[in-house]
Amino acid sequence: xxxxxxxxxxxxxxxxxxxxxxxxxxxxxxxxxxxxxxxxxxxxxxxxxxxxxxxxxxxxxxxxxxxxxxxxxxxxxxxxxxxxxxxxxxxxxxxxxxxxxxxxxxxxxxxxxxxxxxxxxxxxxxxxxxxxxxxxxxxxxxxxxxxxxxxxxxxxxxxxxxxxxxxxxxxxxxxxxxxxxxxxxxxxxxxxxxxxxxxxxxxxxxxxxxxxxxxxxxxxxxx
Amino acid sequence: xxxxxxxxxxxxxxxxxxxxxxxxxxxxxxxxxxxxxxxxxxxxxxxxxxxxxxxxxxxxxxxxxxxxxxxxxxxxxxxxxxxxxxxxxxxxxxxxxxxxxxxxxxxxxxxxxxxxxxxxxxxxxxxxxxxxxxxxxxxxxxxxxxxxxxxxxxxxxxxxxxxxxxxxxxxxxxxxxxxxxxxxxxxxxxxxxxxxxxxxxxxxxxxxxxxxxxxxxxxxx
Amino acid sequence: xxxxxxxxxxxxxxxxxxxxxxxxxxxxxxxxxxxxxxxxxxxxxxxxxxxxxxxxxxxxxxxxxxxxxxxxxxxxxxxxxxxxxxxxxxxxxxxxxxxxxxxxxxxxxxxxxxxxxxxxxxxxxxxxxxxxxxxxxxxxxxxxxxxxxxxxxxxxxxxxxxxxxxxxxxxxxxxxxxxxxxxxxxxxxxxxxxxxxxxxxxxxxxxxxxxxxxxxxxxxxxxxxxxxxxxxxxxxxxxxxxxxxxxxxxxxxxxxxxxxx
Numbered sequence: 103x104x105x106x107x108x109x110x111x112x113x114x115x116x117x118x119x120x121x122x123x124x125x126x127x128x129x130x131x132x133x134x135x136x137x138x139x140x141x142x143x144x145x146x147x148x149x150x151x152x153x154x155x156x157x158x159x160x161x162x163x164x165x166x167x168x169x170x171x172x173x174x175x176x177x178x179x180x181x182x183x184x185x186x187x188x189x190x191x192x193x194x195x196x197x198x199x200x201x202x203x204x205x206x207x208x209x210x211x212x213x214x215x216x217x218x219x220x221x222x223x224x225x226x227x228x229x230x231x232x233x234x235x236x237x238x239x240x241x242x243x244x245x246x247x248x249x250x251x252x253x254x255x256x257x258x259x260x261x262x263x264x265x266x267x268x269x270x271x272x273x274x275x276x277x278x279x280x281x282x283x284x285x286x287x288x289x290x291x292x293x294x295x296x297x298x299x300x301x302x303x304x305x306x307x308x309x310x311x312x313x314x315x316x317x318x319x320x321x322x323x324x325x
Numbered sequence: 326x327x328x329x330x331x332x333x334x335x336x337x338x339x340x341x342x343x344x345x346x347x348x349x350x351x352x353x354x355x356x357x358x359x360x361x362x363x364x365x366x367x368x369x370x371x372x373x374x375x376x377x378x379x380x381x382x383x384x385x386x387x388x389x390x391x392x393x394x395x396x397x398x399x400x401x402x403x404x405x406x407x408x409x410x411x412x413x414x415x416x417x418x419x420x421x422x423x424x425x426x427x428x429x430x431x432x433x434x435x436x437x438x439x440x441x442x443x444x445x446x447x448x449x450x451x452x453x454x455x456x457x458x459x460x461x462x463x464x465x466x467x468x469x470x471x472x473x474x475x476x477x478x479x480x481x482x483x484x485x486x487x488x489x490x491x492x493x494x495x496x497x498x499x500x501x502x503x504x505x506x507x508x509x510x511x512x513x514x515x516x517x518x519x520x521x522x523x524x525x526x527x528x529x530x531x532x533x534x535x536x537x538x539x540x541x542x543x544x545x546x
Numbered sequence: 547x548x549x550x551x552x553x554x555x556x557x558x559x560x561x562x563x564x565x566x567x568x569x570x571x572x573x574x575x576x577x578x579x580x581x582x583x584x585x586x587x588x589x590x591x592x593x594x595x596x597x598x599x600x601x602x603x604x605x606x607x608x609x610x611x612x613x614x615x616x617x618x619x620x621x622x623x624x625x626x627x628x629x630x631x632x633x634x635x636x637x638x639x640x641x642x643x644x645x646x647x648x649x650x651x652x653x654x655x656x657x658x659x660x661x662x663x664x665x666x667x668x669x670x671x672x673x674x675x676x677x678x679x680x681x682x683x684x685x686x687x688x689x690x691x692x693x694x695x696x697x698x699x700x701x702x703x704x705x706x707x708x709x710x711x712x713x714x715x716x717x718x719x720x721x722x723x724x725x726x727x728x729x730x731x732x733x734x735x736x737x738x739x740x741x742x743x744x745x746x747x748x749x750x751x752x753x754x755x756x757x758x759x760x761x762x763x764x765x766x767x768x769x770x771x772x773x774x775x776x777x778x779x780x781x782x783x784x785x786x787x788x789x790x791x792x793x794x795x796x797x798x799x800x801x802x803x804x805x806x807x
Contacts, residue, residue: 161522162518162522165479165483165521165522165525165526166483166518166521166522166525167483167484167486167487167497167518167521168483169486169487169489169497170486170497170500170514170517170518170521171518173497173500173501173504173510173514173517174510174511174514174515174517174518177504177510177511177514178510178511178512178513178514178515179511181508181509181510181511182328182511256389259391260389260390260391260392261391262391263391263392263393263394264391264393264487266393267393267490274391274393274394274397277394277397278397281397281401286405287397287398287401287402287405288398288402288405288406291394291397291398291401291402292398294394295390295394295395295398298389298390298391298394299386299389299390302389302390303389306389440632440635442628442630442632443632443633443634443635445596445628445632446626446628446632446633446634446694447634448595448596449594449595449596449621449625449626450621450625450645450646450650450694450698451618451621451622451646451650451698452645452646452649452650456649460645460649461634464636465634465635465636468636542678542680542681543635543636543678543680
């Protein structure tokens with residue numbers, strides 16, 4: 103069957119799929135990072151009720167499968183709230199929420215490592231809350247958190263592949279389509295796997311370079 | 326539609342069957358990943374550069390490719406080369422290999438933390454390399470690695486939900502069927518999240534117990 | 547007989563052992579003295595095969611430790627006691643002692659256990675047989691270490707600064723046991739800083755300096771004015787070691803203290 107063979111068009115749709123995966127990854131990482139850090143601050147400032155609630159939800163999200171979270175948003179939310187949720191929206195909500203949960207845990211532990219005595223010292227000198235967070239805690243906490251955050255990023259890139267299950271046209275979904283059309287699973291999944299592998303190594307390499315720069319800076323500042 | 330869990334009562338049996346299948350798959354996956362991880366960690370810490378490279382390639386590859394892609398590779402690919410195995414076995418194999426890559430890194434760190442003097446004592450007493458690894462290095466490394474290994478196994482439980490994409494009706498697969506028959510996806514998936522969180526909680530309790538039991542007399546310095 | 551023939555060993559560009567010639571016959575207790583970094587411990591590590599020699603040859607009862615089969619046989623004939631004990635932390639004292647006899651010599655468990663308990667009894671640890679290393683004091687750990695070595699019924703006991711990590715009281719515990727072993731005729735190669743003890747139990751004393759054997763004499767001769775003490779380096783070394791309180795401000799400083807490295 104001629105039409106079952108690979109065509110010159112296939113690399114292009116693979117690239118399109120890759121584009122969707124990368125876009126989802128970057129967008130949900132950015133949202134998750136901002137949200138996770140914001141939520142971590144509720145813990146740091148011991149906001150009553152909210153802090154506790156956030157902690158429980160974060161633990162819950164960390165300890166349940168992303169695939170099921172995705173199903174809850176994509177199938178469950180429309181049925182319960184009578185709203186329309188597109189596959190991409192469901193993917194965005196789920197991945198951003200999941201990333202936020204992991205960022206929250208990393209950020210909380212990083213801020214705890216900074217130590218409250220420094221904050222108290224800063225307060226004595228009359229720095230405002232905003233100044234303390236921005237000038238005292240953030241730079242040091244970032245040095246502690248950067249390693250785990252890079253690990254998280256490599257992991258979250260892989261997690262984006264799950265959105266193919268609800269029909270988002272990401273790299274894995276394109277792989278599925280090519281697999282069904284060409285019936286050459288070894289070639290298709292090897293290529294798809296290789297692309298993910300390369301992107302993951304790229305993220306790790308970029309993260310490593312960033313970490314070295316941050317650490318060099320931290321070491322210098324510490325002297 | 327109001328949130329109503331009672332609609333699920335008639336389907337509890339079906340969900341329990343799914344949970345049982347998940348438990349079985351996880352049991353084999355934990356065993357399999359432990360074996361793969363131990364072998365790879367042995368290779369990764371050996372004096373042989375060739376073995377170290379192979380172990381590095383294994384962990385690097387399977388830690389950086391999404392599990393679902395690995396799963397499809399095995400599920401669709403194995404029949405291509407004439408290996409017809411059922412979805413359950415395929416799933417267990419894929420989970421074991423992927424989990425093994427993570428377990429290998431944990432165990433490698435544990436092995437490298439073993440006091441070299443203790444290993445020398447074993448060597449000098451005449452134990453063979455394999456006996457030294459089996460009787461001295463691995464038991465000490467395992468005691469140091471109980472908690473991080475536990476995290477790997479907890480992740481395996483969560484990852485096993487992806488087996489539903491290759492027609493396996495484990496917990497998530499069974500829930501999908503119940504969701505489409507009851508038209509109550511929110512309740513179904515909400516309960517499912519709670520069940521998974523409960524499973525991982527139990528697992529982490531077991532890990533803590535094991536950690537404390539194995540390290541009773543290991544406190545030193 | 548342990549025969550060390552023209553043995554040389556380098557770590558990178560540093561020469562640790564340089565043409566060492568030494569023979570230890572059955573029944574001898576040979577003490578090896580020397581400053582830190584003189585190559586004493588390395589010599590022991592070459593005999594039990596933890597380091598490979600770069601020149602020369604070491605044989606234990608004729609078995610060359612450079613060969614795989616020879617090393618296996620040499621390791622059956624000798625046993626090592628370590629400075630930092632190196633007990634297996636996940637095993638009880640009894641299990642530590644029993645491991646090699648059951649796994650390497652393949653002897654029946656019941657028999658080995660009876661012997662192991664007898665050994666622990668002999669060093670005063672019968673009641674601590676089921677304790678784990680972390681539950682024992684340093685001196686007790688080292689006594690287990692000695693039992694672990696003796697359980698292999700070695701022809702040669704290699705002791706690598708076995709009291710260096712112990713306080714004086716624990717050192718005394720361990721030395722008492724070694725003295726008893728010496729009286730019973732156990733062949734020992736004894737790397738140590740305990741000069742007085744070496745003088746009491748050894749049949750021969752070897753002085754290593756910068757990887758070379760400076761002096762190798764029967765004990766009485768080594769410590770006589772006309773013998774070892776005639777060698778200025780040994781005299782200096784002994785005076786330095788004999789005055790451990792040298793660091794205290796009130797005691798007179800040795801004249802060559804600035805040469806100590």
